Amino acid sequence: MFDFIVVGAGLSGSVIAERIANDLEKEVLIVEKRNHLGGNCADCYDKNGILIHKYGPHIFHTNIKLVWDYLSKFTEWNNYEHHVLGHIENKNVPLPFNLNTLHDLLPPKEAEYIEKKLINEFEFGSKVSILELRRNDDKDLKFVADFIYEKVFLNYTKKQWGIKPEELDPSVTERLPIIISNDNRYFHDKYQGIPKEGYHNLFKNLLSNNLIQISQKTSFNDVLKIKNNEIFFNAKPFKGKVIYTGMIDELFNYEYSTLKYRSLKFIFETHPIEYYQKVGTINYPNDYEFTRITEYKHLTLQKHDKTTISKEIPEEYEKNKNIPYYPIPKNENYEIYKKYLKKANKIENLFLLGRLADYKYYNMDMVIFNALKLFEKIKEF
Template sequence: MIDYIIVGAGLAGCVLAERIANKLDKKVLIIEKRNHIGGNCFDYKDENNILIHKYGPHLFHTNNKEVVDYLSQFTSWDIYNHEVLCFIDGKKVSIPFNFNTLYEVFPQSKAKALEEKLLSNFEYNSKIPILELKKSEDKDLAFLADYIYDKIFVNYTAKQWGMKPEDMDSAVTARVPVFIGRDNRYFNDKYQMLPANGYTKMIEKMLNHKNIKIMTNTDFKELCSLKEKDFYLFDTKFEGKVIYTGQIDELFDYKFGELPYRSVDMKFETVEKKFYQEKATVNYPNDYDFTRITEFKHIHPTKSDKTTILKEYPQEYRIGVNTPYYPIFTSTNQENYNKYLEYSKEFENLLLVGRLAEYKYYDMDDIVERALEFFKKENFD
């Protein structure tokens, strides 16, 4: 009586389950190894009545109205503009590095000269990847690029990824730009907001359908097996489609070796004061072993005499020990992934979608867009 098996209850799997149940009137079984739905977006209220994000801060931002309209079926929204500070040489300054930051770290005359140089070379309100700025032949801009690279970028990247920026894919390094303007917001998208009651409540509404069954605390291989090129559910050949959003190397028993990820050790702390820091997130590129501290009361305002903070300690991913967060983009890793991708095409009823299955980093809006497009393009009937 099941038409589709979806492995993983993150955003990709949940969007596809909702579409299949509502648009096709087909029956879906979601299998999730964690004890909750929502994937890394999962949030809940802690003992201080503060809504926290279990797997680190998730801030929704997009320019895609189709994604907003789709998600608005399942939630109302609170407007939220994320701002981040960075701890440099004993002071906290605005990032992404912008014109305001110039005046926070340099004497006024120096800052003004650099501002004029940036405006004469780049479009106002544009973003320039730090590694692109480092290529500048202008000695003042080269000085600025070296300053930002050394003070903000290189050590943070080394902690976060365990490698030098030059060894990484440009898709990652481009995520740390210099902003040509005075906007202190971390994102510049048209829509910046949060589900009014949290991501988990939004996803619960998404999955509230008679055609959707969910099994949490369940490993896919407890119920399913691969024999020859077919999937079996409870030892019976499964004739429907399997939509897999988990780790592709795990699905195929590491046939071509492990695909590496970075993980993060999330350390939550209760602090006996109303607020701990000035903004929701403060980055620590050069000091301490953690990369950043997030205070959730700035994100979800709550009346409480205490506050909850999160310190993030990046670490190597180890199978069965911690959580795979970020695929590590190198040409070697991509080549290895492509072996799995080619092998997966031999399974007629297997569909791959999502960050882990595609070995690709997606923001939340990107993965919703990807799932909606996937539903339109694939032959789900």
């Protein structure tokens, strides 16, 4: 009998399983419904031998030293720093919007004038949210805010979420930063990179302890059942602990209706040229049905005479058809989530972890941080 069962071999499940096996020296069973490790962080070589990220570009970035130090025990890094351009008014300009973007899109005198105002108001090197800038009384700053909103944000958001920005939780709009500097990097965290030997090897290293057994192509429902707040494993009461990283509504058979997600369709193309575009990702806020094109060789630093790109087309999530990528940040969804959470809290030996169980978008660093935090709690239990 296992001491712990972890549902899901994504980043959340893998980190907690690693801690349980290596620190507590307890046996863990991981059940994973896909046929690979790593969840949405997974990478693989395509048929041309080019390393791609199966579920879109994953760049690790964090300011949390604890998280960086932890993951660095299982991988070396390639020190990649992500650069994104936005295809706006037929030019490719740096994103997030910064002072270079301003100069690329506005006539020189106007750009200079607004740059001075931005620096005076907010100080060089700072980050301002688009919402804050839109609320500013200064008509020139408001003009810039509206310009960025229209050209960079509005159509991208409509494509990404399938709804207008106003219909989303304000936290989404508030997040979009404008950088008052000439730093063209997409992320500004202290620690950044992609595993030097790829994500697959990182996950293999995380899960290498013999105390961890992994059952792929196995769903929660195949081996576990919940009845009267008790968990059954292969039809027998399970007294160990279960860490669940799947969708919380699926766990309870969609009793309070399904939670809404946004999904993505990835179109991978290989081109017989060394490089397809100048940087890792180009966003297309206003043209085409896809939102962005990523060229993986920029991220992985792989040398190859061909190159593979992916185009990302947002679409509605449909059960058993595609993958639930992004929880939709709307109040009505959080209300349904709370009902599920209340139910989950009644089960003493059940612990929820990760983006699906928490119904919350997390970057990888927060996923690791939460897993390490949960591990400390479980240890005491």
